[in-house]
Amino acid sequence: MQNRNISDIIESYLKEILADSNQIEIKRSEIAEQFDVVPSQINYVIKTRFNIQNGYLVESKRGGGGYIRIAKVNLINNVNVIDDLIDYIGEDINARKGLQIIQSLYEDKVLTKKEANLILAAIDSNTLSFADKKIEDQVRARVLISILNRLRCKE
Amino acid sequence: MQNRNISDIIESYLKEILADSNQIEIKRSEIAEQFDVVPSQINYVIKTRFNIQNGYLVESKRGGGGYIRIAKVNLINNVNVIDDLIDYIGEDINARKGLQIIQSLYEDKVLTKKEANLILAAIDSNTLSFADKKIEDQVRARVLISILNRLRCKE
DNA sequence: ATAATAAAAGTCAATGTTAGTCAAATAATG
DNA sequence: CATTATTTGACTAACATTGACTTTTATTAT
Numbered sequence: 001m002q003n004r005n006i007s008d009i010i011e012s013y014l015k016e017i018l019a020d021s022n023q024i025e026i027k028r029s030e031i032a033e034q035f036d037v038v039p040s041q042i043n044y045v046i047k048t049r050f051n052i053q054n055g056y057l058v059e060s061k062r063g064g065g066g067y068i069r070i071a072k073v074n075l076i077n078n079v080n081v082i083d084d085l086i087d088y089i090g091e092d093i094n095a096r097k098g099l100q101i102i103q104s105l106y107e108d109k110v111l112t113k114k115e116a117n118l119i120l121a122a123i124d125s126n127t128l129s130f131a132d133k134k135i136e137d138q139v140r141a142r143v144l145i146s147i148l149n150r151l152r153c154k155e
Numbered sequence: 156m157q158n159r160n161i162s163d164i165i166e167s168y169l170k171e172i173l174a175d176s177n178q179i180e181i182k183r184s185e186i187a188e189q190f191d192v193v194p195s196q197i198n199y200v201i202k203t204r205f206n207i208q209n210g211y212l213v214e215s216k217r218g219g220g221g222y223i224r225i226a227k228v229n230l231i232n233n234v235n236v237i238d239d240l241i242d243y244i245g246e247d248i249n250a251r252k253g254l255q256i257i258q259s260l261y262e263d264k265v266l267t268k269k270e271a272n273l274i275l276a277a278i279d280s281n282t283l284s285f286a287d288k289k290i291e292d293q294v295r296a297r298v299l300i301s302i303l304n305r306l307r308c309k310e
Numbered sequence: 311a312t313a314a315t316a317a318a319a320g321t322c323a324a325t326g327t328t329a330g331t332c333a334a335a336t337a338a339t340g
Numbered sequence: 341c342a343t344t345a346t347t348t349g350a351c352t353a354a355c356a357t358t359g360a361c362t363t364t365t366a367t368t369a370t
Contacts, residue, residue: 005337006346027328028330040330040347043331048345061329061355062328063354063355064160064326064328064355115273118274121298121301122274122298124301146279151273155268162357195322197319198319215318217363218316220317220318222318
C-alpha cells in the first residue's frame with residue numbers, strides 16, 4: 001500500500017464509508033478541505049475511480065444544499081457481453097445494426113419487450129435523423145453505449 | 156439526505172400533504188412564514204417542482220382570499236397528459252426537465268424503474284452532448300417524444 | 311355604482327452557493 | 341525520453357435565495 005497519492009487516499013476514504021452504507025452523499029468542498037486539495041480534484045477522483053465500470057453510480061446537484069451522491073450498485077454476471085457490444089458499436093452505428101443489438105438482447109432476456117421497444121423508439125432513424133447521416137450514426141452509438149452501460153447494473 | 160436546502164424541504168412538505176388528498180390549497184404567505192422564507196420562494200418551489208412535467212397542475216387566485224391550488228394528475232389513466240407533455244416538450248428540452256418527466260412517469264407507474272433508468276441513460280446530457288447545446292436539446296426532445304408516443308400503445 | 315384601498319399572488323433581476331469543465335503544470339512510470 | 345496519471349486553478353453552469361416592483365382580486369368608503 002505504499003506510493004499512495006492523495007487521490008488514492010480520498011478513494012479509499014470514500015470506499016470505506018461505502019462499505020457500511022452502500023450510498024453516500026458528500027459535499028465536494030468539505031471533502032476537498034478535509035484532504036487539503038482543490039475541489040475539482042474530487043471530480044477527478046470520482047471520474048477515475050467511481051465510474052460505472054467499477055460499479056458506482058454518481059449523481060449530483062449544484063447550488064445551495066448541493067451534493068455529490070455515490071451509490072454502489074451490483075453488476076450483472078456477464079459484463080463481458082456488454083463490453084463486447086460496446087466495442088462492436090464503436091464511434092457510430094446505423095439503425096439496422098442497432099436494431100439487431102436490441103433484438104438479441106431481447107432474445108437473451110436481458111430486455112423485456114417493452115424495454116426493447118422504448119429503446120428502439122429512441123434510436124430509430126426517424127427520431128435521430130440529421131442532415132448528416134454520419135452524425136446520426138454517431139448519436140445512435142452514444143445513446144446505445146450509454147444504455148448498455150446502464151444495463152451493467154442489476155436492479 | 157441531511158442538510159437539504161429549504162426549497163427541498165418545502166417540496167417534501169407539500170408532497171406529504173398531497174399524498175393524502177390529491178389536491179391542496181395553500182396560502183402563499185402562510186407557507187412562506189411557516190418556513191421563514193420570502194413569499195416568492197414559494198413560486199420558485201412550485202415552478203421548479205410542481206410543473207406539468209412533474210405531474211402537477213397549478214391554479215391560483217390573487218386578492219383577498221387568494222390561494223394556490225396544486226393538484227396531482229395521474230399519468231397512467233390520463234392519455235391527454237401525454238399530449239400535454241409532448242406539447243410542453245416542443246422543439247427542445249433540457250436535461251433537467253427531461254429527467255423530471257421520466258421521474259414522474261415512474262412515480263405514476265407508467266414506467267418501471269429499469270425502463271426509467273434506461274431512458275434516462277439515453278437522454279442524459281453526457282450522452283447527448285454536442286458542440287451546440289441547442290442541438291442537444293432538440294435531439295432530446297425528439298427522443299422523448301418518440302418514446303412518449305410509443306407509450307401510448309398498450310403492450 | 312365608482313373610486314380608493316387593501317390583500318393577496320406573480321415576475322424578474324441581482325446575488326449567493328454550490329458543482330463541473332478544461333487545460334496547463336507537475337509528477338510518476340516504463 | 342515518452343507517456344500517462346495527478347494536481348491545480350481559472351472559468352463556467354446550475355440551482356437557490358432575496359427583495360423590489362407589478363398585477364389581480366376583494367373590500368371598503370363615498
